[in-house]
Amino acid sequence: MVSRFWTKVFSFGKAEAITIFPFIFLRRRGLKTDQVLLNHERIHLLQALELLILPFYIWYLVEFTIRFIQFRDFHKAYRNISFEREAYANESNFNYLKSKKLWSFCKYL
Structure with missing residues (x-):
């Protein structure tokens, strides 16, 4: 779903996409x-x-x-969230969702 509004609101205009369950909002088509x-x-x-x-x-x-608080930097804070670290580490692995273990994000804390 394309929505500049949601990507702007939830990421201060910094994200290309944002997930608000069960939707994925994209900044542009x-x-x-x-x-x-x-x-x-x-x-x-x-x-x-x-x-x-x-x-x-x-x-x-x-x-x-x-x-x-730790990094005093929006981008560093975002990139170090465990959920983001897991997603970035596996975004190019198109089989990851089939093999992902429950709560795998914990190893990225």
């Missing part, structure tokens, strides 16, 4: 063909399911806040 980006966002969908959705978003915000 051309991203619909970016399979790596879509795989990254699908990893977030599975992470959200593993944590029963709402706790995923609470954990995400708490961890982002801790990382932002």
Whole structure:
């Protein structure tokens, strides 16, 4: 789903895509063909399911806040969230979602 509004609101305009369960919002239409980006966002969908959705978003915000205090830099904080680290590490592995173990993001804490 293409929505500049949601990507702007939830990422301060910094993200190309954002996952708000069960939707993936893209900043622009051309991203619909970016399979790596879509795989990254699908990893977030599975992470959200593993944590029963709402706790995923609470954990995400708490961890982002801790990382932002730690690094004092938006991008570094974002890139060091365990959910993002797992997604970036596996976004090019198109079989990852089939083999992903429950709560795999924990090894990226």
